[in-house]
Amino acid sequence: MSEKIRVSLVGLGSMGTAMAHRLLDQGFDLDFWNRSAKEVSDLLDKGARQVELDDALQNDFVISFLSNDGAALDIFSEQRLAGAKSGSMHINMSTLSPAASETLATRHAAHGIGYIAAPVLGRPIAITNGKLLIVVAGKAADIETASVIFEKVSAQYWNVGEDHAKSNIVKLGVNYNLIHALQAIGESVALVESGGVDPNTFVEILTHTAFTGAAYQGYGPMIVNRKYTPAGFSMELALKDVKLVEDAAADLGLKLPVATVLHSLFDQALADPELKDLDWSAVAELTRQKKIQ
Numbered sequence: 001m002s003e004k005i006r007v008s009l010v011g012l013g014s015m016g017t018a019m020a021h022r023l024l025d026q027g028f029d030l031d032f033w034n035r036s037a038k039e040v041s042d043l044l045d046k047g048a049r050q051v052e053l054d055d056a057l058q059n060d061f062v063i064s065f066l067s068n069d070g071a072a073l074d075i076f077s078e079q080r081l082a083g084a085k086s087g088s089m090h091i092n093m094s095t096l097s098p099a100a101s102e103t104l105a106t107r108h109a110a111h112g113i114g115y116i117a118a119p120v121l122g123r124p125i126a127i128t129n130g131k132l133l134i135v136v137a138g139k140a141a142d143i144e145t146a147s148v149i150f151e152k153v154s155a156q157y158w159n160v161g162e163d164h165a166k167s168n169i170v171k172l173g174v175n176y177n178l179i180h181a182l183q184a185i186g187e188s189v190a191l192v193e194s195g196g197v198d199p200n201t202f203v204e205i206l207t208h209t210a211f212t213g214a215a216y217q218g219y220g221p222m223i224v225n226r227k228y229t230p231a232g233f234s235m236e237l238a239l240k241d242v243k244l245v246e247d248a249a250a251d252l253g254l255k256l257p258v259a260t261v262l263h264s265l266f267d268q269a270l271a272d273p274e275l276k277d278l279d280w281s282a283v284a285e286l287t288r289q290k291k292i293q
Helices: 014-025 041-045 071-073 078-082 097-110 124-128 140-153 164-194 197-209 214-226 233-253 257-271 280-288
Strands: 006-010 031-032 061-064 087-094 116-117 133-136 157-161
Touching: 006 233, 014 031, 014 041, 014 087, 014 140, 061 140, 078 097, 087 097, 087 140, 097 116, 097 164, 116 140, 116 164, 133 140, 133 164, 133 197, 140 157, 140 233, 164 197, 164 214, 164 233, 164 257, 164 280, 197 214, 214 280, 233 257, 233 280, 257 280
Parallel strands: 006 031, 006 061, 061 087, 087 116, 133 157
Antiparallel strands: none
């Protein structure tokens, strides 16, 4: 970059914090805002500025990582967008419902602000290691403008069209597959463990043959060795995504038979004091510990 670009980041959860560091490491100037108090000395030491939300909306680029529809719709309200910088660009990297994404796009357009739905694929470590994948949707010109961001913070990004809902549907589809994989690993590990087989050997065999993807290679050893902390993705967010999948399917007139089962499993995991604060992959423990109701 010939001239530094100042970016605002809204939301400092695990993903937002990782993105903040990535932006700074890639040479961007950074302003950030978070809804709740958080230790941010490491970001301040790197030269980032902690600002008020209204000030964060005055930069050319705003990236948001928010936990759910309600937070996104509240923070990017009509009233607040009326005071944001006209002609700026909001890159929303949160996992939201397709309906919320469309509502936000309409709000931004009414105030002359660009909006790109850009949910991400990967855990925080993928952001810091430059291996993040992004699915983007929005006007072609907006995506071209934002490419200066995407090219610095991701390994690859896909443009799935101008309909903002499409990128969110893709993200929900990816997470739905991952949730299936977590449960499949948990059930198969429980099966071989019960049969007296070393589960590490089983996962080695599994990932060497038919299931060589990152989900199995990454989550298989985590589940076998019960390495569920720190939580890269929470049980609460996993249940949120299952609910979003169910809602999206209903809107499209689809029936997803397994979704009801997965919904019930995450409900049980969140009600279990031993599991509720662990990584979402700990849902496998319901099967392994014979806790399924």
